[in-house]
Each structure stands twice: as C-alpha cells, then as structure tokens.
Amino acid sequence: MTKKITIAIDAMGGENSPFKTIKAIDHFCINNKNNKDFLINIFGDEDKIKKELNKYTLDENCIKIIHTTSVVSDEETPLTAIKNSKHTSMWNCIQSQVSGNSDISLSAGNTGVLLVISRMILKMMDQVSKPALAGLWPNKNGMNVVLDLGANIECDENNLVDFAEMGSALYKSLFPNKKPLVSLLNIGSEEIKGTETLKKTFKKLTNLSNENNFLFNGYIEGNKIMDGESNVIITDGFTGNIALKTAEGTAKFITDSLKESLTENLFSKLSLIFSYFSLKKFKKKLDPRKYNGAIFLGLNGPVVKSHGGTDYLGFYHSIDLCYKIIKGDMMMQIKENLSHLKKDDQ
Amino acid sequence: MTKKITIAIDAMGGENSPFKTIKAIDHFCINNKNNKDFLINIFGDEDKIKKELNKYTLDENCIKIIHTTSVVSDEETPLTAIKNSKHTSMWNCIQSQVSGNSDISLSAGNTGVLLVISRMILKMMDQVSKPALAGLWPNKNGMNVVLDLGANIECDENNLVDFAEMGSALYKSLFPNKKPLVSLLNIGSEEIKGTETLKKTFKKLTNLSNENNFLFNGYIEGNKIMDGESNVIITDGFTGNIALKTAEGTAKFITDSLKESLTENLFSKLSLIFSYFSLKKFKKKLDPRKYNGAIFLGLNGPVVKSHGGTDYLGFYHSIDLCYKIIKGDMMMQIKENLSHLKKDDQ
Numbered sequence: 100m101t102k103k104i105t106i107a108i109d110a111m112g113g114e115n116s117p118f119k120t121i122k123a124i125d126h127f128c129i130n131n132k133n134n135k136d137f138l139i140n141i142f143g144d145e146d147k148i149k150k151e152l153n154k155y156t157l158d159e160n161c162i163k164i165i166h167t168t169s170v171v172s173d174e175e176t177p178l179t180a181i182k183n184s185k186h187t188s189m190w191n192c193i194q195s196q197v198s199g200n201s202d203i204s205l206s207a208g209n210t211g212v213l214l215v216i217s218r219m220i221l222k223m224m225d226q227v228s229k230p231a232l233a234g235l236w237p238n239k240n241g242m243n244v245v246l247d248l249g250a251n252i253e254c255d256e257n258n259l260v261d262f263a264e265m266g267s268a269l270y271k272s273l274f275p276n277k278k279p280l281v282s283l284l285n286i287g288s289e290e291i292k293g294t295e296t297l298k299k300t301f302k303k304l305t306n307l308s309n310e311n312n313f314l315f316n317g318y319i320e321g322n323k324i325m326d327g328e329s330n331v332i333i334t335d336g337f338t339g340n341i342a343l344k345t346a347e348g349t350a351k352f353i354t355d356s357l358k359e360s361l362t363e364n365l366f367s368k369l370s371l372i373f374s375y376f377s378l379k380k381f382k383k384k385l386d387p388r389k390y391n392g393a394i395f396l397g398l399n400g401p402v403v404k405s406h407g408g409t410d411y412l413g414f415y416h417s418i419d420l421c422y423k424i425i426k427g428d429m430m431m432q433i434k435e436n437l438s439h440l441k442k443d444d445q
Numbered sequence: 446m447t448k449k450i451t452i453a454i455d456a457m458g459g460e461n462s463p464f465k466t467i468k469a470i471d472h473f474c475i476n477n478k479n480n481k482d483f484l485i486n487i488f489g490d491e492d493k494i495k496k497e498l499n500k501y502t503l504d505e506n507c508i509k510i511i512h513t514t515s516v517v518s519d520e521e522t523p524l525t526a527i528k529n530s531k532h533t534s535m536w537n538c539i540q541s542q543v544s545g546n547s548d549i550s551l552s553a554g555n556t557g558v559l560l561v562i563s564r565m566i567l568k569m570m571d572q573v574s575k576p577a578l579a580g581l582w583p584n585k586n587g588m589n590v591v592l593d594l595g596a597n598i599e600c601d602e603n604n605l606v607d608f609a610e611m612g613s614a615l616y617k618s619l620f621p622n623k624k625p626l627v628s629l630l631n632i633g634s635e636e637i638k639g640t641e642t643l644k645k646t647f648k649k650l651t652n653l654s655n656e657n658n659f660l661f662n663g664y665i666e667g668n669k670i671m672d673g674e675s676n677v678i679i680t681d682g683f684t685g686n687i688a689l690k691t692a693e694g695t696a697k698f699i700t701d702s703l704k705e706s707l708t709e710n711l712f713s714k715l716s717l718i719f720s721y722f723s724l725k726k727f728k729k730k731l732d733p734r735k736y737n738g739a740i741f742l743g744l745n746g747p748v749v750k751s752h753g754g755t756d757y758l759g760f761y762h763s764i765d766l767c768y769k770i771i772k773g774d775m776m777m778q779i780k781e782n783l784s785h786l787k788k789d790d791q
Contacts, residue, residue, distance in 0.1 A: 237698075238698070239698070239701075249632055252632065252639065252640055253640065284687065286595055286598065286682075286683055286686040286687065286690075293598065293683075294598055294599065294683065320690050321686070321687045321688070321689070321690030321691035321692075321693070321694055322690040322691070322693045322694035322697070323694060324691060324694055325694050325695065325697075325698040326694070334687075336632075337632055337639075337640065337684070338683070338684060338687050340632040340667070341630065341632065341667045341680075341684050341687060341688050342667070342687050342688065342691045343667070344632075344666050344667030344668040345667035345668065345670060345688045345691045345692050345695075346667075346691050346692070346694075346695040347667070347668045348667055348668035348669060348670055348671050348672070348692075349671065349691075349692040349695040349696055349699075350695055350699055351668070351671075352583075352584070352585070352671040353695075353696060353699050353700070353731065354699070355585075356727055356730055356731060357703070357727055359727075360723040360724060360726055360727035360730075361723055361724075361727075363723055363726075364723065377706040377707055377709055377710065378706060378707075380706055380709075381702055381703055381705075381706035381707075384702055384706075385699065385702060
C-alpha cells in the first residue's frame, strides 16, 4: 500500500472557523470520494470540530481529529508567538510535520505568526538562503506562480535564483506535464534595464536555464504578468506584494464600477437577465477563491496560508492545492532543482 | 493684458503623428473656444503640419507653427540623442521654454530621449535631488497623482520627500480647492513595516505635514491606490512602474474577459442592447485616454509625456493637462512647497 497524502489543517484560524474549515473539508472529501489516498489531520477544539462535523456524513477513514487547547489570535505578534502558541492548533499542525504524521500544513490564521513558527519548527533547507511566499495568479491560459509575495523585503541575486528554482518546482508539482518558463519582473524588457541585483540575476538564470528544471524567458513587465506566456514570475517580496495588492485593488475597482453600471437603471437591470450565464462564467473565471492559498517555500516541509477572510470554497481550494503539492512531490522537485543549482553554480 | 498660457507641442512624436496631434489641437481649441488665454506653439515639419491643419478651421491667433527639420526616432538612445537631436521637433519644443516662448512642453515621442534632453536643456531645480515622473490614476472619487513612475529606480528618503512636495504641488495646480492628502506606498499600514528608507521617509513626512502644503496620511497598500482616500501616492520609480503596469495588465485582463463573456452567445449579445448606455458609461469612466500624460517634475519647467500609442483623444487630454498645470501655476506651487521643506527640514 502506498503511503497516504496527509494534510494537517488548522481548523481554528481565520474568520468563521471552524464552520468554514470543516465545510471545506467536507467539500474536499466529496470531490475526492473515489481517491482513498489522503488523510486529513484536523487540529483544534475537539468539541467545536465535532459539532461542525456532525452536519456532514464524512468518511471517518479520511479524517482524524487532534485536540488542541488554544488558538493564535489575530493580535498575536510574531515575537511573542514563539512563547505563547505551543498549545495552539497552528503550532501543533506544523509540529505534526516534524513527527512525520503530516506531509503539509494549512492555516487561515495570523500570517506573521504562521511564517515565524513554521520557520522555527520546520527549519530552513540547507541549500536555501531565504524562504519565500508564492502565490497563484490567473492568466489568459490558466494560472501562473509568482514569488516572493512578501516574505523578504530585500533580496539579492542568490535569493532570486533560489526563488526561481523553488517556484518552478512548485509549478512542476501542480502541472506535471509542463516545462516551466521562468521570467524576472522588471521595469523594461531590455537587458540594460533595472537594478544591479536584477542584472546579476538575469545572467545567473540565463546560465542555469535548461530543459530539466526551467527555461528562462528573460525580463517581464507588470502588464504581462497575466498574459499567460510565463509560468513562474520572480521578484523580491516588496515588489511582489505591491504588484499583488495593486492587481487586487484594480480588479475590485473595475468589477465594482461594472456592478454599479449594470444596476443603475431599468434597462441595464433588464440586460442582466440575458447576460446572466455569461456574467456568471466571467465571475467564475476571475473568482479569487480559485487562487486562494500562498505557499511558503524553502523550509523542510511545505506550509500553505489561506486568506483569513475567504469562505469555505476558498479554503477548499487551499486544501486541494495542498493535495496537489504532495501528489506532485514538490519537496523532491525542489531538492532536485536545488542540486542542479549547486552543481552549475560553482 | 495677462500673459497667455503657451504650450509647446512636438507635433511629430508618437504613432500617427502629425495626424493625431493636429486633430487633438483642433479638439482642444474647439473645447476652449471661449478662452482666449492660450497659444499653442506647434513644432515639426511645416508642410505636413499645414496639410493636417487645412482639414480644420482653427483660429490662427491660437496657434503658431515653428518649422523643424527632423524627428527623434523610436530607436534613438538617450546617449546618442544629445548629439543627434538638435534639429528635432522635440528638442526645439523644450528649447522654447528656455527662451521664454513656451511655458510647458508636450510630446508623444521617445520617452528615454525626452527625459534626457529635458533634463539637459531645462536643468534641475536647485532644491531638488532627483526629478520624477508623475501620473494620474483613476479612483472612486475621481483621480489621484502617483509618483515616481520610473524616472529613478532607486530613491532615498530625501528623494521621496521631494516627490511628496512636488506631487502635492501638481495636485494643487490641477485641483485648486483641495488640500492634498499624501500617502507612502508600502506593504503594510503599520509603522514597523517596510524598508529603512520608507521608515525614515515616514518620519520626515509626519514632521512636514501641514495645512498649507500637504497632509500626510501614512502608509498605503497597493489595493488602496484606487480607493480615492489619498490624493498623492509616493513611491520609488521601480515600484511605481511595476504598480502602474500591473494595474494596466489587470484592467486589460478583466475587460478582455468581460468582452469575451458578453459576446459569447446570442443571449449575452442581446443583453448588450439593454446595457449599451450603462456599459458605455462604464467604459468612459475607465478610459485610459482620460488619464493620458505623465508629468516630468523637478526641472526648471514642466514637461508632459503622452503615451506614444494613444489616439487624438488621449493626446487631447494631455494638452488639457498642460493647460491646467500652467493655469494652476504648478511651478510656483512647487517652489513654495520646496521652500517650506528647506525651512522645516534644517
């Protein structure tokens, strides 16, 4: 029998938990009822979890509850969390990866605390200089990976090269049949553009580009992120965070304006009857819940952060992401990519 | 008689020029036919300009043609331009500001060359450490100013403070009755977030904040740029350029998806009949041509860069922007703001 994919879920983190986390687990189990290859370790207040679980008819072989006595609050700071959070659902989730009971952790709780305690418990991989936060972005042909989205505000060329290796490993685990095309985010596509760090990274990635790990596609500008021509987009955490949030803000501004326009008078409201299904499809394509889940890369085990404010469907997509990351053996892919880096970079 | 507002226009730069530039001038003159307070100096090939002008019935008191013999090509590099471009429409435009014949220059030509020769001819203001490129962004309540959009890839706290003073002067010239609220772009709104440079800038702007020049509103995240709560958003040229282009790319991705959805079948096409006027209003609100024109700040005279690919309507909005900048006496506002900086900063 092959080993099951085990996902550790912090059932208590984020808004409306454990209501949404348990509903998401149920949704995931229904969608994967024919796959008997996973086990979900649910961490949190046993009574509350059981109360939610009673609403559904979950296969008991797919889940296991691990009782914990406290929850990381939104106000907790990363500095105090190390002392305060040993009995929380979040801490015990990640701890279960060290003891070999889980392959991956997922939480919708306090981001800063999650990053700090993940790093402390799982420790950084020997070959990696800095860990990174990777996210999924919609594009014309599906989705791509962007990193770093905010773990490191300053990065040198070695950090950025590590991000390229880890980001393409993540992409390969999610899309096993594709060869990742890697691009470097910059303010122009010509080789002379950008900071010294970017120019050095450009040279290194050009030398490292190969069929097995990733193909380097050069610089990419902000307006091309969603063109679908690159699979993995590399940037420092400051720039990546600004780009991500600017994209979110722009999307909100446009869809709010559209909503306002389409409901402003009787005629436009009438038009909604005819365009209902098309607009629904449009909305579904852009639904941010489909891309929910940032992946913390560079530790001796993968950790996924769900948006705290998402609903059960967003959290479900994060569970699905965890499942795919383990199924695609991302950690092995990262190790392979980094070993190539070691050989070629010396 | 008060002095006329004189706008120097490079009629030859950008796609479809001088067709679009002359059509835009005609459109501007029609829209301002009751204001006899401006003169447009048109620089370029006299024969070509006259041929275009013959299509319209322009008041000859509003325009003046200055013949030039060459045009800056898109392939020209900033390095060679200083030697090669002395007889171009672009060069002579800016030169006319030095000789006192124009108050402001506008070109849709080669951006790099425009920045370099503007800086060489007009020279930097004594008090300014680095010039900046400012742009107009749509937001819920109208529009705001963002700078730097790409003139400087690395900026220190003094540069960013200069940008705040110049950006608020620009905002005050465009919206004379408003007190500009200035925000600093960062990856979080808490004081401890961001780079050392941002933290130092935060302190300086807090101290400089006052009723006469600008009110400092703290940090702003990328998703709030279009909320309409800040009037002037400050960032370095690398981050600003990434944010601008990411917003453009996101807007294009969403509107393309919407177009695709609303034309995919007979029902959705039928809906367009009912929503026609509402969607037109929606499109108009977001029309990038309304925000066309980046303003080069920090030189001894203002220069506006129109997007090269825009049409006559986009170029018209840039002419209108030039007119407002001079009418609102931006240069005086900048000097006033910078003098306050000198006093308070010592």
